[in-house]
Amino acid sequence: EAGVTQFPSHSVIEKGQTVTLRCDPISGHDNLYWYRRVMGKEIKFLLHFVKESKQDESGMPNNRFLAERTGGTYSTLKVQPAELEDSGVYFCASSHLLTNEKLFFGSGTQLSVL
Amino acid sequence: GQNIDQPTEMTATEGAIVQINCTYQTSGFNGLFWYQQHAGEAPTFLSYNVLDGLEEKGRFSSFLSRSKGYSYLLLKELQMKDSASYLCAVRGFYNQGGKLIFGQGTELSVKP
Numbered sequence: 001e002a003g004v005t006q007f008p009s010h011s012v013i014e015k016g017q018t019v020t021l022r023c024d025p026i027s028g029h030d031n032l033y034w035y036r037r038v039m040g041k042e043i044k045f046l047l048h049f050v051k052e053s054k055q056d057e058s059g060m061p062n063n064r065f066l067a068e069r070t071g072g073t074y075s076t077l078k079v080q081p082a083e084l085e086d087s088g089v090y091f092c093a094s095s096h097l098l099t100n101e102k103l104f105f106g107s108g109t110q111l112s113v114l
Numbered sequence: 115g116q117n118i119d120q121p122t123e124m125t126a127t128e129g130a131i132v133q134i135n136c137t138y139q140t141s142g143f144n145g146l147f148w149y150q151q152h153a154g155e156a157p158t159f160l161s162y163n164v165l166d167g168l169e170e171k172g173r174f175s176s177f178l179s180r181s182k183g184y185s186y187l188l189l190k191e192l193q194m195k196d197s198a199s200y201l202c203a204v205r206g207f208y209n210q211g212g213k214l215i216f217g218q219g220t221e222l223s224v225k226p
Contacts, residue, residue, distance in 0.1 A: 004156065033212050042118070043157075043201065043216040056213060091157070095212050101145065103212045105156040 002026065004106035006092050012112045018080040021109045025074070025094030032075050033095075033103065034067060038088040046090075049075060050097070061086075082113045116140045118217035120202050125223045126192055134187045134220045136202035147214060148176055148187045149201040157201055160187070189222075197224045 005024045013019050025032045034046040046065070047057040051072035060067070064083070069075040079086050089110050093103040117139045126132040138146070145164040149157040163169055163178035163185060175188040189196055199221050203214040 031212055042218045043203075045213050045215075048211065048213055055211075093212060101147075101162050102159050103147075103214070105149075105158070107154070107156045 004092055004094050004104050006090075006106035006109050008109060009107065010110045010112075012114065013082055014114050015084055016081045018078065019082055019111060021077045021079075021090050021092075021111070023075045023077070023092030023094075023106060025092070026104055028096065029094035029104070030072070030097040031095040032069060033093040034075070034077055035091040035093065035105075036088050037091065037108075038085075043091065046077075079111075082111075084113050087111055087113045116204075116206070116215050118202055118204060118215055120200075120217040120220045122218065123221045123223070125225060126189075128192055128194060128224055128226050130192050131188065131190050132192060132222065134189075134200050134202075134222065136185045136187070136217060138183050138185070138202070138204050138215075138217075140204050140206050140215060142206035143180060143204060144207050145205040146176075146178055146185045147203040147205070148174075148185075149203065151199045151201060151219070152197075153199075160200075192224050194224050194226070197222060 007022045032049040037043045045059040048055045049069045066078045089108040091108045093105045095103050120136045148160040151157040161176035168177045173190045178185045199219040201219045202217040
């Protein structure tokens with residue numbers, strides 16, 4: 001069974017540019033989460049999808065961040081325009097609707113904004 | 115506020131036992147999780163405690179005391195491959211599903 005995959009693994013962009021991160025959850029997992037780890041800090045929740053619906057987006061930093069999950073399969077997280085403080089590792093995680101205790105994480109996207 | 119504390123770093127010897135502590139103060143509690151993360155890899159699920167007591171799973175055990183806001187992860191018969199970051203995380207409320215509050219992680223180094 002394929003795990004959670006994220007693309008790209010690394011992205012280096014300049015301040016003001018746009019970046020789109022992609023997450024493919026485990027097949028059949030209706031729950032999809034985005035988390036972020038800024039250097040020196042803990043992993044923090046960004047938002048939660050159930051299928052294609054945003055269940056909770058209380059962790060999104062500001063309106064420069066846009067997450068979508070059209071069709072309830074893969075998800076994208078767009079940062080536009082990127083700022084220096086957006087640098088960090090962005091993790092995606094998924095879980096089955098009924099066994100939500102166990103999250104499966106992807107390896108993350110290391111985003112560097114210069 | 116929400117706060118989860120765990121030691122930043124620990125060192126232990128191969129074959130030994132190590133205990134990684136985690137204390138938490140959260141507005142609600144519906145489960146405590148431990149994840150293992152090797153550098154550059156995905157965090158992987160180790161254990162889940164929602165009731166007080168010890169949960170044992172092979173070489174790894176996790177303990178929870180809700181009244182004390184305290185948990186520990188116990189690793190026995192340490193192996194070099196156990197060198198990793200260990201993340202303590204709390205779910206505040208049942209309906210929050212996989213919305214977790216993480217500690218900063220404990221970097222464990224296992225020496226020969």
